[in-house]
Amino acid sequence: xxxPLIVLLALALAPVRAFxxxxxxxxxxxxxxxxxxxxAVSDDINAVHYNPAGLAGLTRPELLVSHSKLLxxxxxxxxxxxxxxxxxxxxxxxxxxxxxxxxxxxxxxxxERTIRLGYAREMSKTLRLGATLKILxxxxxxxxxxxxxxDPLFKKQGTDAQAMSLDLGARWQRxxxxxxxxSVLDANSPDTGLGQADKVERTLRAGVxxxxxxxxxGFDLARTGSDLDVQVGGERWFARKTFALRGGFGLGSxxxxxxxxGATYRNDTFEVNYAMNLPLTGIxxxxxxxxxxxxxxxxxxxxxxxxxxxxxxxxxxxxxxxxPLLQRLEREERERxxxxxxxxxxxxxxxxxxxxxxxxxxxxxxxxxxxxxxxxWVEIYHANQDRIGVGGVLTIxxxxxxx
Amino acid sequence: MASLKTSLTxxxxxxxxxxxxxxxxxxxxxxxxxxxxxxxxxxQTGIIPAKIFTPNGDGVNDVITLYFDNPEDxxxxxxxxxxxxxxxxxxxxxxxxxDSFAWDGRDAGGRAAAGGVYxxxxxxxxxxxxxxxxxxx
Numbered sequence: 376x377x378x379p380l381i382v383l384l385a386l387a388l389a390p391v392r393a394f395x396x397x398x399x400x401x402x403x404x405x406x407x408x409x410x411x412x413x414x415a416v417s418d419d420i421n422a423v424h425y426n427p428a429g430l431a432g433l434t435r436p437e438l439l440v441s442h443s444k445l446l447x448x449x450x451x452x453x454x455x456x457x458x459x460x461x462x463x464x465x466x467x468x469x470x471x472x473x474x475x476x477x478x479x480x481x482x483x484x485x486x487e488r489t490i491r492l493g494y495a496r497e498m499s500k501t502l503r504l505g506a507t508l509k510i511l512x513x514x515x516x517x518x519x520x521x522x523x524x525x526d527p528l529f530k531k532q533g534t535d536a537q538a539m540s541l542d543l544g545a546r547w548q549r550x551x552x553x554x555x556x557x558s559v560l561d562a563n564s565p566d567t568g569l570g571q572a573d574k575v576e577r578t579l580r581a582g583v584x585x586x587x588x589x590x591x592x593g594f595d596l597a598r599t600g601s602d603l604d605v606q607v608g609g610e611r612w613f614a615r616k617t618f619a620l621r622g623g624f625g626l627g628s629x630x631x632x633x634x635x636x637g638a639t640y641r642n643d644t645f646e647v648n649y650a651m652n653l654p655l656t657g658i659x660x661x662x663x664x665x666x667x668x669x670x671x672x673x674x675x676x677x678x679x680x681x682x683x684x685x686x687x688x689x690x691x692x693x694x695x696x697x698x699p700l701l702q703r704l705e706r707e708e709r710e711r712x713x714x715x716x717x718x719x720x721x722x723x724x725x726x727x728x729x730x731x732x733x734x735x736x737x738x739x740x741x742x743x744x745x746x747x748x749x750x751x752w753v754e755i756y757h758a759n760q761d762r763i764g765v766g767g768v769l770t771i772x773x774x775x776x777x778x
Numbered sequence: 779m780a781s782l783k784t785s786l787t788x789x790x791x792x793x794x795x796x797x798x799x800x801x802x803x804x805x806x807x808x809x810x811x812x813x814x815x816x817x818x819x820x821x822q823t824g825i826i827p828a829k830i831f832t833p834n835g836d837g838v839n840d841v842i843t844l845y846f847d848n849p850e851d852x853x854x855x856x857x858x859x860x861x862x863x864x865x866x867x868x869x870x871x872x873x874x875x876x877d878s879f880a881w882d883g884r885d886a887g888g889r890a891a892a893g894g895v896y897x898x899x900x901x902x903x904x905x906x907x908x909x910x911x912x913x914x915x
Contacts, residue, residue: 396892398862445862446897451822451909455862455895481895484829485912513893515914520828526839528832528914571834573893573915602865631865654864658897660906 396567396575397487397511398479399599401425402459403441403668404648408637409608410623412593414582415556417546420670423461423475423491425580426558427505428544430471431495435676436464441668445479446654448661455481459668461491470496473507483516493542501548509540511567511575528570538565540575550709551768554584576600589616593623603628608635617641621650631656646670708770732773738763745777754778820854820902821847830912833883833890841880842911844870844898848877856901859911867891870898883913890915 402424406413413421417429420437438461445455461475473493480486488511495505515534517523544558560578567573582595595606608623623635637650646669653663730741738752756763758778763769824845831842848854857870857879868886870879879900885891893915900907 396894398894400862449897449908449910450906451825453910455910481829481910481912484910485895487894515830515912517830520826520830522827522839523830523832526832527836528834528838568893568915570832571890571915576892625863627863627865629865631863633864657858657860657864657866658899658908660899660908 396573397489397513397561398445398457399578400443400445400457400479400664402461402475402477403439403670404637404650404666405610405621405639405646405668407652407664407666408621408623408635408639408648408650409591409593409610410606410625410633410635411597412582412595412606412608412623414544414558414580414593414595414597415546415554415584416582416586416591416593417544417554417556417584418591420461420463420473422505422544423463423473423493423507424459426544426546426556426582427473427493427495427507427542428503428546428556428558429495430463430473430493430505431497431503431546433463433465433471436462436673438462438671438673439668441666443664443666445664446658446661447663447665453481455479457666463493470494471505483519485516486514488512488514491542495544503546503548505544505546507542509542509561511538511540511565512536513567515569532569534569536567536569536573538567538575539563540565551705552586554586556580556582556584589613601628610637610639641670643676644672646672708768728777730775730777732769732771732775734771736769736771738767738769741775819850820852820905822900822907823847825909825911829910830914831883832914834915841882843873843878843880844900844907845873845875846877846879846900846902846907848902850903852902854879854900854902856899858899860897860899861891862895862897867896870900881911 401407401411403421405419406421406425409416411425413425417426418432420430420433420439422429439459441459443457445457457477457479459475459477461473463471463473465471471494473491473495475491476489478486478488490510491507493505493507495503497503513536517529517534523529541562542558542560543562544556546554546556548554558580560580561575562577564574564577567575576599578597578599580595580597582593585592589612590609592609593607597604597606605626606623608621610619610621612619617640619639621637625633632655634653634655635650637648639646639648641647648668650666651663730745738755739749742752742755743749755775755777756767758776762773822844826843826845827839831839833840859867859870859881861867866886868881868884870881873880881898883891891913893913896911896913898909898911
């Protein structure tokens with residue numbers, strides 16, 4: 376584990392020219408609302424832009440559509456707009472396949488487009504890896520000015536440039552609460568120049584995610600060329616995890632700072648997000664960047680705790696007094712988790728009275744299966760209170776007493 | 779009490795104007811409106827070439843120039859280029875004619891800035907002029 380870290384560190388410290396080619400403005404509004412601190416959080420399709428490894432955790436297909444207006448209110452009425460469409464498709468036992476398209480345009484003057492094809496996979500219960508191949512294209516609209524039409528550069532090279540690029544990522548779920556992520560974006564520093572070299576600088580991202588109940592926090596370091604950005608963000612879910620508010624802050628080594636806020640409404644299938652980003656330095660005075668994004672999730676939700684929200688309604692009543700107990704449960708759960716869940720086999724004569732948790736189960740689905748009534752999950756919960764985590768978290772292979 | 783009365787009078791006046799009536803008694807209000815000014819003070823008049831320039835040293839479109847009208851010779855307090863994240867890139871230099879500002883596509887350290895969209899910001903007379911330029915490499 377140590378050698379890759381040293382390599383990453385060496386890459387991060389290598390001196391290269393400043394300023395980012397290709398506008399890096401993220402994918403959906405959830406990640407943006409968290410200040411782009413998403414390398415370790417990466418638990419939904421937004422990961423496609425920050426850490427391809429995060430996609431390996433998806434249990435059902437997700438489609439993201441996003442539209443943004445950048446730096447609204449520039450006095451020359453510039454209209455900078457960005458679109459993002461991404462689709463991730465998990466195939467049972469084979470990993471997650473991704474395709475995405477995004478463009479950023481400055482009216483008819485300038486357009487950047489990226490096509491992404493990606494693959495991500497769970498290497499173990501805790502480790503995910505991913506890679507994305509990118510085709511970058513930029514084009515210039517020079518029709519508006521005769522000065523540009525006679526420019527030898529455009530006469531010789533045309534108005535389009537293309538390059539291939541590669542993103543790599545890893546994500547490690549240390550426990551239910553802690554995740555770590557690292558990614559190398561544009562690992563090959565592709566040259567998108569028309570006449571001269573114009574490299575997209577390699578970006579190295581490293582992040583820590585902290586995920587206590589109802590919260591997600593991200594802390595990222597992003598190094599592009601000689602720039603270093605610190606990104607911090609968090610979100611809180613409300614109303615049985617249908618509604619979220621979030622915020623984030625970015626601090627760059629060229630003393631640029633920005634503030635992000637956002638909100639989400641979601642149900643089992645749809646998610647609607649809004650976020651805004653406000654630069655606090657330099658170009659302050661615009662009304663910032665605004666983004667709407669939609670996510671559609673196809674098929675039935677599987678009850679994996681680490682990929683989506685907690686599978687069962689929280690046992691809120693028992694929560695306040697449970698702190699020491701909670702800690703013990705967490706600890707036990709982590710130990711069990713790291714032992715890769717050895718299933719303890721139920722004794723034969725007890726078969727009718729116990730149930731072994733299988734992949735995709737949650738308390739409600741078990742109650743439905745055994746009693747034909749999902750609301751009876753409460754009884755199962757009470758009979759097994761000492762071995763079920765707060766929030767009804769179950770482990771595959773865990774044996775439950777069925778009252 | 780006097781101020782309350784003034785406020786009320788003003789409120790009535792505003793209501794009257796909103797209702798489409800000509801203010802009759804409030805001569806002081808119309809007097810505050812400036813007479814038609816010949817020029818609007820510091821204003822942007824142009825940008826050449828149009829947004830896009832190619833700083834490659836071939837003598838064609840190597841510099842982008844922003845032109846301004848500055849009838850009162852006001853002090854320009856800021857003339858800078860930023861990238862889209864709001865980070866400072868370079869100061870604009872004086873252009874070849876008066877009241878013009880030019881950028882040669884280099885950052886403050888003299889290194890060639892990467893291709894892409896940049897934001898200029900020029901401020902004088904408490905007026906800000908912001909907009910986009912595109913560097914082609």
